[in-house]
Amino acid sequence: MGVSIAASAFFPGSPAPAPVAPKNALGERPDSLDVRGVAAKPGSSSGTLRAGKTRAHAAVPKMNGGKSTVADGEHETVPSSVPRTFYNQLPDWSMLLAAITTIFLAAEKQWTLLDWKPKRPDMLSETFGFGRIIHDGFMFRQNFSIRSYEIGADRTASIETLMNHLQETALNHVKTAGLLGDGFGSTPEMSKRDLFWVVSQMQAIVERYPCWGDTVEVDTWVGAHGKNGMRRDWHLRDSMTGHTILKATSKWVMMNKLTRKLARIPDEVRTEIEPYFFERTAIVDEDNRKLPKFPEDQSATAAKYMRTGLTPRWADLDINQHVNNVKYIGWILESAPISILENHELASIVLDYKRECGRDSVLQSHTTVHTDCSSESGETTLHCEHLLSLESGPTIVKARTMWRPKGTKAQETVASSSL
Amino acid sequence: MLRCHTPPQCRRAPLRGGREPRQAAPGLVRCARWAQQVPGIEASPAHAEAKAERPTLAERLRLGSLLEGGLSYKESFIVRCYEVGINKTATVETIANLLQEVGCNHAQSVGFSTDGFATTTTMRKLGLIWVTNRMHIEIYKYPAWGDVVEIETWCQEDGRIGTRRDWILKDLANGEVIGRATSKWVMMNQNTRRLQRVSDEVRDEVFIHCPKTPRLAFPEENNDSLKKIPILSDPAQYSRLGLVPRRADLDMNQHVNNVTYIGWILESIPQDIIDTHELQTITLDYRRECQHDDIVDSLTYIEEGEEKSTNGSAFAAPHKEEQQQFLHCLRFAGTGDEINRGRTVWRKLAR
Numbered sequence: 001m002g003v004s005i006a007a008s009a010f011f012p013g014s015p016a017p018a019p020v021a022p023k024n025a026l027g028e029r030p031d032s033l034d035v036r037g038v039a040a041k042p043g044s045s046s047g048t049l050r051a052g053k054t055r056a057h058a059a060v061p062k063m064n065g066g067k068s069t070v071a072d073g074e075h076e077t078v079p080s081s082v083p084r085t086f087y088n089q090l091p092d093w094s095m096l097l098a099a100i101t102t103i104f105l106a107a108e109k110q111w112t113l114l115d116w117k118p119k120r121p122d123m124l125s126e127t128f129g130f131g132r133i134i135h136d137g138f139m140f141r142q143n144f145s146i147r148s149y150e151i152g153a154d155r156t157a158s159i160e161t162l163m164n165h166l167q168e169t170a171l172n173h174v175k176t177a178g179l180l181g182d183g184f185g186s187t188p189e190m191s192k193r194d195l196f197w198v199v200s201q202m203q204a205i206v207e208r209y210p211c212w213g214d215t216v217e218v219d220t221w222v223g224a225h226g227k228n229g230m231r232r233d234w235h236l237r238d239s240m241t242g243h244t245i246l247k248a249t250s251k252w253v254m255m256n257k258l259t260r261k262l263a264r265i266p267d268e269v270r271t272e273i274e275p276y277f278f279e280r281t282a283i284v285d286e287d288n289r290k291l292p293k294f295p296e297d298q299s300a301t302a303a304k305y306m307r308t309g310l311t312p313r314w315a316d317l318d319i320n321q322h323v324n325n326v327k328y329i330g331w332i333l334e335s336a337p338i339s340i341l342e343n344h345e346l347a348s349i350v351l352d353y354k355r356e357c358g359r360d361s362v363l364q365s366h367t368t369v370h371t372d373c374s375s376e377s378g379e380t381t382l383h384c385e386h387l388l389s390l391e392s393g394p395t396i397v398k399a400r401t402m403w404r405p406k407g408t409k410a411q412e413t414v415a416s417s418s419l
Numbered sequence: 420m421l422r423c424h425t426p427p428q429c430r431r432a433p434l435r436g437g438r439e440p441r442q443a444a445p446g447l448v449r450c451a452r453w454a455q456q457v458p459g460i461e462a463s464p465a466h467a468e469a470k471a472e473r474p475t476l477a478e479r480l481r482l483g484s485l486l487e488g489g490l491s492y493k494e495s496f497i498v499r500c501y502e503v504g505i506n507k508t509a510t511v512e513t514i515a516n517l518l519q520e521v522g523c524n525h526a527q528s529v530g531f532s533t534d535g536f537a538t539t540t541t542m543r544k545l546g547l548i549w550v551t552n553r554m555h556i557e558i559y560k561y562p563a564w565g566d567v568v569e570i571e572t573w574c575q576e577d578g579r580i581g582t583r584r585d586w587i588l589k590d591l592a593n594g595e596v597i598g599r600a601t602s603k604w605v606m607m608n609q610n611t612r613r614l615q616r617v618s619d620e621v622r623d624e625v626f627i628h629c630p631k632t633p634r635l636a637f638p639e640e641n642n643d644s645l646k647k648i649p650i651l652s653d654p655a656q657y658s659r660l661g662l663v664p665r666r667a668d669l670d671m672n673q674h675v676n677n678v679t680y681i682g683w684i685l686e687s688i689p690q691d692i693i694d695t696h697e698l699q700t701i702t703l704d705y706r707r708e709c710q711h712d713d714i715v716d717s718l719t720y721i722e723e724g725e726e727k728s729t730n731g732s733a734f735a736a737p738h739k740e741e742q743q744q745f746l747h748c749l750r751f752a753g754t755g756d757e758i759n760r761g762r763t764v765w766r767k768l769a770r
Contacts (some may be wrong), residue, residue, distance in 0.1 A: 005580075130565075142470060147517075148520050148523045149516040149517070149519055152666075153669055158667065168500050168501060171500045172500075184500065220643075292761065309661060313682045313685070313686060314505070314510070314686070315504060316509050317503070317504065317505050318503075318504075319507050330666065334666060
């Protein structure tokens with residue numbers, strides 16, 4: 001089997017050629033939808049559908065029917081407060097033994113499943129970053145190591161890097177489940193009807209920022225949002241310690257590619273996706289405050305900043321020549337004063353996407369900074385309101401950010417799977 | 420004409436939270452922004468054994484390793500969805516980022532300093548740093564989302580004052596060479612800003628991990644990586660003015676990083692070339708650096724009438740009719756001082 005090949009991946013410098021990774025393999029599993037009786041419960045709030053042009057990037061969640069052929073037992077039940085003795089305490093040779101054992105276990109588990117198909121061992125999949133479906137088919141997990149160029153000026157991974165990983169995981173989820181239609185934003189049934197998902201809102205809470213060389217583990221899943229929308233949630237943890245890095249949730253609406261109007265979810269698409277809806281929220285207290293009209297707060301404590309003349313570069317564009325969602329965050333932060341960025345770190349962000357922009361757009365970024373009351377330690381937290389608009393006027397994105405002084409400990413979350 | 424291109428080398432960034440910053444290898448495309456959290460690693464002389472006492476899980480699972488007795492380093496990377504551009508393939512910026520990453524990891528694995536400069540003990544004593552003056556990348560086949568790219572890198576001496584870092588990129592699935600790159604670096608005194616010869620002491624420290632017999636990514640004679648880029652005189656056929664650095668373009672010392680320059684050069688390429696061609700080669704000569712408040716103009720000139728000789732190279736360029744070639748200049752909008760000079764070669768996309 002692939003065991004010996006996988007083992008060689010753990011022996012750095014081994015003369016054996018590295019295993020061949022298949023290119024862009026669509027999920028090999030059958031497309032049988034195992035309807036498990038989990039009805040999608042419409043959320044109580046249906047009100048965040050946005051008219052206007054917003055742009056989808058990360059795609060539809062789709063999960064393969066039910067069966068998860070993955071040895072994920074060792075990940076799911078270890079509470080994060082207990083250091084994983086496996087990795088932390090054993091000397092080198094034991095680490096290798098542990099790796100080999102895990103591979104054997106994974107292989108063994110695969111052998112025993114009825115619908116087992118020859119595939120790479122999951123350890124290898126993870127090593128190469130393909131990720132795998134877990135939790136009875138409802139969640140997808142992938143690991144990333146933070147690369148040197150993803151680090152920001154303060155030597156930690158930037159919020160854009162983390163958001164990029166969210167995007168990548170979402171797409172890999174869809175791809176692994178075999179439900180990637182044309183382009184990055186549609187299932188096969190949606191592609192047939194010229195429909196695609198468009199993000200309307202995104203919220204993220206960051207507890208800590210990883211550094212170069214850290215490995216982050218991302219879990220993602222989907223659920224319903226209103227009658228006609230979808231949500232996708234993510235939970236990022238440090239792979240080593242299990243501590244939460246980030247939690248995020250996003251809301252999506254369906255749009256017709258040609259008319260650019262919002263669309264209802266057709267029955268065929270519901271059939272594709274509803275079996276995967278999983279009613280769990282990453283962020284428990286969702287920040288549902290409406291973002292204020294901008295500019296609003298005229299109080300003396302608010303300081304306003306602006307940066308103009310922002311233009312998309314080629315690398316900002318996706319295959320449809322629209323600006324990638326994550327880039328907006330960079331532009332939003334362009335107008336934040338450097339003093340904030342130097343002394344504070346982003347604790348949370350809420351983004352409302354209004355309109356898409358393309359190659360020829362020229363944007364301006366506005367930030368209003370409010371200094372909040374000092375905490376008991378005497379340090380100030382801030383929150384900011386942001387507006388990113390075309391210079392001709394229309395709003396692209398509105399956002400609200402909260403900042404805490406660097407080095408402050410965020411509210412820790414126990415990163416167990418019973419979130 | 421030389422450019423102190425790696426900002427971290429110009430000024431030490433203040434350490435935050437007492438963390439040891441990480442490291443850049445000589446010949447790094449871009450030595451900034453790195454992070455540093457490698458527990459247990461401290462600045463140590465270039466010994467293969469001088470590694471962290473407790474490598475993290477990430478390091479153990481890192482798909483990179485020293486080869487051939489430590490003379491080169493190889494690592495694999497998967498292309499992520501947000502690294503893919505309008506052609507559904509990795510952008511040249513992604514490739515440049517990966518070259519940097521593997522250079523960093525190489526340096527770290529042989530124990531160079533972890534402060535972002537890839538200096539040895541002697542270099543630090545003498546206040547010497549590496550600066551790059553040329554980068555040349557050729558890509559024959561761009562990888563797509565999900566492809567795994569294997570990059571091998573090594574560095575070696577280049578004359579008395581310089582070093583070079585070379586890379587070979589392969590598609591892991593079939594072993595095909597999909598790209599090559601090389602960069603030239605010189606040593607400079609941090610304080611006097613004067614070039615310095617590589618003394619024997621430094622040479623021994625730095626080049627202990629480099630091939631003794633020259634090994635070049637571009638072994639063919641008169642290859643494109645050696646071609647000079649002439650001074651350009653106005654007027655440019657194409658331009659994009661008023662380019663502005665973003666926060667994310669800056670390193671810890673608030674200088675613009677290399678990969679951003681590549682993006683700026685591409686900005687003034689006309690749309691019809693972007694739509695019908697893909698970038699095969701880019702050569703950059705570094706002259707000055709720029710910062711957050713600078714405004715940059717990107718100018719493009721068509722380079723015509725070149726005899727495209729391939730010298731029997733295995734990587735023969737396609738026929739002349741299918742290629743477009745340009746010369747570039749990035750300069751400060753105000754003073755007109757040159758920041759970079761460049762050349763790009765584009766091949767027609769088979770659509």
